[in-house]
Amino acid sequence: MRQTAALRHPLAALCTGKDAMERNTTAMAPMCNVSTDKEAFPMYVEANRAIARYVAEAVWNQGRLEVIDEVFAPGFINHDPSAHQVRNAKALKRWIERLRTAFPDMRMTIEDLIAERDRVAVRWSWTGTHTGFYGSIPPSYNAVTLYGVTIERFVEGKIAEAWWSYDGSAMLLQIGAFPMAMEVGR
Numbered sequence: 001m002r003q004t005a006a007l008r009h010p011l012a013a014l015c016t017g018k019d020a021m022e023r024n025t026t027a028m029a030p031m032c033n034v035s036t037d038k039e040a041f042p043m044y045v046e047a048n049r050a051i052a053r054y055v056a057e058a059v060w061n062q063g064r065l066e067v068i069d070e071v072f073a074p075g076f077i078n079h080d081p082s083a084h085q086v087r088n089a090k091a092l093k094r095w096i097e098r099l100r101t102a103f104p105d106m107r108m109t110i111e112d113l114i115a116e117r118d119r120v121a122v123r124w125s126w127t128g129t130h131t132g133f134y135g136s137i138p139p140s141y142n143a144v145t146l147y148g149v150t151i152e153r154f155v156e157g158k159i160a161e162a163w164w165s166y167d168g169s170a171m172l173l174q175i176g177a178f179p180m181a182m183e184v185g186r
Contacts, residue, residue, distance in 0.1 A: 048154045049115040052122055055159070060108035060126075063100050065093045073158040082168030098135070103128030103144065111147075120152045126166075130175045140175045 051071050058067040068089050076089040086095045099106060106128035114121045126146040131139050148166025152159045172178055
């Protein structure tokens, strides 16, 4: 099994160094113990961008679900039409655990990342091999690839809300679940 180096919180690097006081942003204030300043807006955006990258690597690729508690706001709201039951951070953890059981080698790759104001848009690709049960669907051992976009809204350096757009039925098709669904409907 490949060992992955531990990741530091992305804001930690922004709080250190000779010019740390120039980085006065709302996103970093709680962590860096600095005041907020409207002139530092570009660093606020960069901090949000760094958090989005950190979540993709630590949570999705490494399965470090404790990071969700670290970087998601307590009142986090999730908007995912393909997984409507996943409405908050606790449910998000359970959903990712189930995905990692079904697709233990899952990997999210950031294709594009655009940040402006309090939003970060991530265009991603997701791959995995269906080697475990996905709900009641037995392993197909098929490779799966999904493409999607997630828009995250940040409040005080934490992800407060996320909107997802991807084709969840594409995954079901790739793992051969549609024939099962059609049989059930008869």
